Amino acid sequence: MDDHRIEEYLKSFRPLSPAPLPRPGRQWRLVALAAAAALVIGLLVVPRSRRLPSGPAVPEPITIGSANSLLATSSSWKEAIDDAGFAFRSSREDVAPFSRSALEFLSQEDLSK
Amino acid sequence: MNRYKNSKTRLLAAVLTWTQVLTAQPAAETRLGDNAALRYWSAFAQMRDSSVSPEQAKELQAILEGTAPYDDLKHRELVERNRLAVETLRRGTELSNCDWGLEYELASGAPIEHVRKALALGRLNVLYAMHQLQIGDRPGGIRTLAAGLRFSADVASGGPVMAAVAGKTLLLSHFRLVAFAAVEQALSSPEKASISSALGRIGAEGIDWQAAIRREFEVLERSGVSGLAAVREHYRRTLQNPAQLADLEKAIASTPKAVAARITSPRRILDQKRELDEQLRAARLRLRE
Numbered sequence: 001m002d003d004h005r006i007e008e009y010l011k012s013f014r015p016l017s018p019a020p021l022p023r024p025g026r027q028w029r030l031v032a033l034a035a036a037a038a039l040v041i042g043l044l045v046v047p048r049s050r051r052l053p054s055g056p057a058v059p060e061p062i063t064i065g066s067a068n069s070l071l072a073t074s075s076s077w078k079e080a081i082d083d084a085g086f087a088f089r090s091s092r093e094d095v096a097p098f099s100r101s102a103l104e105f106l107s108q109e110d111l112s113k
Numbered sequence: 114m115n116r117y118k119n120s121k122t123r124l125l126a127a128v129l130t131w132t133q134v135l136t137a138q139p140a141a142e143t144r145l146g147d148n149a150a151l152r153y154w155s156a157f158a159q160m161r162d163s164s165v166s167p168e169q170a171k172e173l174q175a176i177l178e179g180t181a182p183y184d185d186l187k188h189r190e191l192v193e194r195n196r197l198a199v200e201t202l203r204r205g206t207e208l209s210n211c212d213w214g215l216e217y218e219l220a221s222g223a224p225i226e227h228v229r230k231a232l233a234l235g236r237l238n239v240l241y242a243m244h245q246l247q248i249g250d251r252p253g254g255i256r257t258l259a260a261g262l263r264f265s266a267d268v269a270s271g272g273p274v275m276a277a278v279a280g281k282t283l284l285l286s287h288f289r290l291v292a293f294a295a296v297e298q299a300l301s302s303p304e305k306a307s308i309s310s311a312l313g314r315i316g317a318e319g320i321d322w323q324a325a326i327r328r329e330f331e332v333l334e335r336s337g338v339s340g341l342a343a344v345r346e347h348y349r350r351t352l353q354n355p356a357q358l359a360d361l362e363k364a365i366a367s368t369p370k371a372v373a374a375r376i377t378s379p380r381r382i383l384d385q386k387r388e389l390d391e392q393l394r395a396a397r398l399r400l401r402e
Contacts, residue, residue: 062229064332065221067275072374077278077381081232099164102191105173107233 149267150213150227152205157230159198160237163191176243177236179289182297183243192237192244199241199257202234206263211270217328220335228279231268235261235283239290246298255304258294259311261287266315269325273332274377277325281389284319288396295399305400312397319393322386323352329377338372348379355383 060066067080074080165173173188175181192199205211216223238261246254265287269280291308294300300308330345347364351357358379365373 062225062275063219063221064215064223064225064273064275067225067228067273068221068329068375068377071275071278071377071381077385080275081278081282099166100170101162102165102173103160103162103233103237105165105170106236107229 147208147210149205149208149211150270152201152208153211153227153231153234153264153267156198156201156205156234157227159195159201160230160234161194161198163194165191173240177239177286177289179293183240183247183293185244185247188240189244192241195237195241198234199238202238202264203257203260206260206267211267213271213276215271215273217331217335220332223332225272225276228268228272228276231264232279232282235265235268236286238264239286242290243293246294251298251304254294254298255300255307258287258290259308261290262308262311262315266319269320271328272325273328274325274382277320277322278385281320281385284315284389285392288392291396291399295402300400309397309400312393312400318386319389320386322382323349326352326377326382333372333375338375341368341372341376344368344376348376351379352382352386355387358383 070080071077169187172181172184176183176188213227215225238257242254242257242261245251245257262284265280265283267280268283269277272280294308295305326348327345330341330348333341344361344364347357347361351361361379365376365379368376
C-alpha cells in the first residue's frame, strides 16, 4: 500500500462525539439505593442479640404502691400480673437470638401473650 | 423495812430480766435460722434462664393450663437447668416460718420484688414435678408437688394484695398439676394422702385475704391517710359475708376520691377468693376419689 492510500484510509476515520457526562442527581440516587439495600441486608443478617443491650436489663422496681396502681388500672388482675412492668425480666445472657426468655414467659399470668 | 422491800423488788426484777434474756435468746436464734423466705431467695438466685421458641412457648402454655400433656423430650433441658433452684425451694418449704421481711415502714414504697420472681420459680416447680412423674420418679414428683403448694401459700405470707394474688395464681397452677397427676398417673392412696396432707398445711382457704387487706390499710395509714377505721372494719366483715359488698362499696365511695382510688376493689378480692375456694374444693375432692 502506498503512502497516498494510507493517508486516504486514515482520513476516512471520523471522531465520535463523546457520551454525555452522568448527571450528578442520578449518581446520588444510586448511592442512596445502595446504602438502603446494605442497611436492609444488615438488619436481616446481624443477629438480634447484637442489637439488644448486652448488659442485664434493669427492670423497674416493684413496690406495694406500683403493684396497687397496676391492680387499680388494669382491666383484670390477670392483666396486672402480666403487665410489662411486673413480669420477670431476664438478663438475656442465656437467651438465643429470636427466642423468648423462658423465665420471663413463666412469670406471666396470661401465658398466651 | 422499806429498804429491805426495795432490794427484794430489785432482786426480783433482775431475776425476771435474766430469765427473759435466757429464754428469749434461743427463740431468736431459731427464728432466724428457720426462715423459708431466705431459702426461697437462694432458689431465685439459682434460677437459670434458657430460650423458648414461639412454638415451645405455646406448648408450655398448654401444659401449664392443663390442656396438653407434658413432653419430657422437649422440655427436659429447661427443667434440668433449674433442678438446684427447685430443690432449694423444696428445702425452704420444710421450714414452718416464712418471713419476707417486707419494709412496711416505707408504706407504698416497700419493695415486693420476691413476687415477680416467685411466679417464675413456682411454674418451674410445676414443670419439674411433671418431669419427675414422667421419668418414673413418682415419690420425687409428689414431693415437688407438695412443696409447690406450700411455696405458693408462702409467697402470699405477710404480703400485700399483689402477693396474695400471685400466691393464688401459683396455687391454681399446682391444682392443675394435681388433676394431671390424678388422671395421668393414677395416684395411689398413700400418694393422695401425701398431697392431701400438703393441702391441709396451707389452711382452709389457702390464702389469708383478710391479712392481705389488713396490710393494705396499714400501708394507707402509714402514707398519712386517716379516718378509715370504719371502712376497714366493714371490709373485714364483707370478706366474711360477701352479702355486705354493696354497702362496703358505698362506704368506700363516700371517702375522698383520692383515697377511694387507693382502696383495693373488694369486688375483685371476692372474685379471687371465690375462684380459689372453688378450685381448692375441687382439688380436695379429686384426692378423695
